[in-house]
Amino acid sequence: MSVLFYVLLFIILSVIVVDLILWQAWRAKPINAEPYTGELPFISILLAVRNEVHFVNYTLNSLEALDYPKDKYEVLMGDDESDDGSSKIMKAWDKETNNFFYIPIDMKKDNLDAKANVLAQLADKAKGEFLMMTDADAEVAPTWIMKNLACWKPGLGIQSGFTLVKVDSFFSSMQMVDWGLALGMVKIVTGWKIPVTAVGNNMMVSKEAYQKVGGYRAIPFSTTEDFALFQAIVRKGYSFQQLANEESLVYTQAIKGFWNLLEQRKRWMRGAMELPAFMKTLLLIQALYFPAMLIMIFVNPLVAIPLFGLKITLQSLFIDKILDRLNQYLPLGHLFIFEFYSGFLSVALMIYYLLPLPVKWKGRKYTKG
Known part of the structure; x- marks a missing residue:
């Protein structure tokens, strides 16, 4: 086996292991807080x-x-x-x-x-x-x-x-799953007392x-x-x-339009650069997963295809748990298609982020921050 094969395998397995941990770490039911009974604050x-x-x-x-x-x-x-x-x-x-x-x-x-x-x-x-x-x-x-x-x-x-995106189209349903997945990860890591974001x-x-x-x-x-x-x-x-x-x-x-979505995510990535080192490493490996899987399909399809199926299964199970907690529903097919949407978005965003362009949001341009 070549060095390339093992590098690709490491990236793919790392993401699969993370998905397995997230799926198992998500609580079946939320912790029920007692209704607020004190004097209501302003x-x-x-x-x-x-x-x-x-x-x-x-x-x-x-x-x-x-x-x-x-x-x-x-x-x-x-x-x-x-x-x-x-x-x-x-x-x-x-x-x-x-x-x-x-x-x-x-x-x-x-x-x-x-x-x-x-x-x-x-x-x-x-x-x-x-x-x-x-x-x-x-x-x-x-x-x-x-x-x-x-x-x-x-x-x-x-x-x-x-926060979840209101669903009124297929594109918005993909954004809704993306928000749910990201905040589900934040919820678990926050539960481990690791500060991520709000x-x-x-x-x-x-x-x-x-x-x-x-x-x-x-x-x-x-x-x-x-x-x-x-x-x-x-x-x-x-x-x-x-x-x-x-x-x-x-x-x-x-978000309406793919380019506007890239603008939003580029802005978020600027903020992600301030995350703890282990979180930045995790996000980098996640971003590299889809390119690695595409290359692995050509290098060794007998290994790539089963791992791809396992990844989709674990991620779909995790997302389903999140949406169930929030009393939300999406067809199972959307969860399957989300893997391809997410992969395409990751590749496009990596390219767009590296372009020497300022962050733009709601008509403003930001050259730093």
Whole structure:
């Protein structure tokens, strides 16, 4: 056997072993938290909006429908230099509701930029004991606040939940599986007390922890500001937690168009460069898996084909467990096809990431961070 064969086999088997560990590590049932029974704290929900005129109403409607007393939470809305009419929608909500507030944003304040700048200024106005964050293209579950409170533990500084893509097409179903798989991995590793990340469109932070780290003003600029805040809070000694239940679930809109998807993932990869070394190694091996499998099919198809079948089986079983926990369903065929989608995306993203192009997101270009 050639050296190439053994290198390929190592990469493929490493990924299969990881999938086996993940499948076995996922709990059959979530840990049931007792309903929150204490005095209800005041909650501040921060919403940075940039060019979401088609979706922001859905987000605001879901926040208005929360099963939490209206006098116990506020929604602070900030405009991140939108040019599509989003600000008019937010101003209307401010005028027509008692606990939704449109906050004017100074776009040149304290050397902050983009979304982090908006969130920092909203946090300055926040009256809540907890800060909760979501995106202007997302919809939260009615039980979002109450479930997060029920699961909150002493010593926590930051808590994050699952976000899934709303399915309205085959392309969006692939994105939904991708989000579920990625957050399933985060859930397991977080359960091992290894800090990975938090999801910025489904995140709860104690005001104390936010202030202790100095908020976004004290954090170096990053295109993944949620990850940067998570890191800062963990470094301060606060504990962290990832939820996996339907009651704290958030739905986000699917990315339209493959090139836009590559832009999103390139931005995420910038943030992933700050992960612990072992996580970066794991992600690299995962990225190399599909190219390695393609080459192995030509080098030794008798070895490649059974291993490919095993990989698809283990990954599908893991994803099925995740979706079952969240009370979601996709046809089995979609889980099988996802392997090919994921492989193609990995190869395309590796090429796109290496191109000397700035990160672009919602009309902005980022040359660093």
